[in-house]
Amino acid sequence: MEQYRLFDDFSDKVKRAIQLFQMFEDAAVRYHEDGYYLAFSGGKDSVVLYVLAKMAHVKFQAHYHLTTVDPPELVRFIREAFPDVKVEYPELTMWDLIVKKQMPPLRTARYCCEVLKEGGGEGAFTVTGVRWEESRKRANRDFLEIHKKKGAIYLNCDNEEDRRKLEICSLKRKTILNPIIDWTEEDIWCFIRKYQVPYCCLYDQGFCRIGCIGCPLASIKSREREFERYPKYRDAYIRAFDRMVKARTASGKSKGNWKDGESVFRWWMYGNEKTDKQVAGQMELKDFIDMAA
8 A cells, every 4th residue: 555654854743743633633532532542551652642642732541551561660650750641450460361361472372462452442533653664564554544344444644535534434433543653763762852751761771662571572682681680570471371281281282292381481482493491392383373273
């Protein structure tokens, strides 16, 4: 799908983002009396999104979905710097979710995001900090998305026709606004510096991304660093994996060559690579997925 970048320089991107907030505020209020549902993670993109919403003087409520594997510094930062952000608590912790699913969260099966982070915003006009630069998958998205049962409509928000299309859509359909989708990381940090936006201290301590501790999407090096910094979370994963193995056995599913939570943790971290960090006799990924089905 062809993309249209309407503004090239930083100041125009800021103006455009504010205009997008203002353009669809009436629709957001019709969706929900609180206005926009602003998805807030506490990361650099979401703090910029929050400040832009304030600059636009629109009605919104920011929501932070606590995953139970969040860095403590991040949780503390949100509570101190953005006290009006509504914290949403999950029905299940990550540890209980692992046991329930009877498999670790994987790159190919990130059920954790679906359950712990992406369940909010139903019946509301959602705003996210998604950016094209972050991944190839996100490069297919656009400023405005109207999700229907048969697919999604992507609108560039560059004319009145786009606004008309939104207004005639059923409010039961999920609508998402991505005001900073064409921003670069340089734009994000430029905005933070220019408007003195508070951000989590982890960025100054060498972290490029701030998310769930042990996220399978992160590199092995990043995950090793996280578990070295937060050893109690490593121990909690191992205890959850140990309970998971027992749950699989109780339900009649094979546990392969896994003996305990420690062996699952090593496989989860390093797969079947022939390294001194792996243990012998582990299952292939495809075999595990077949058994988990």
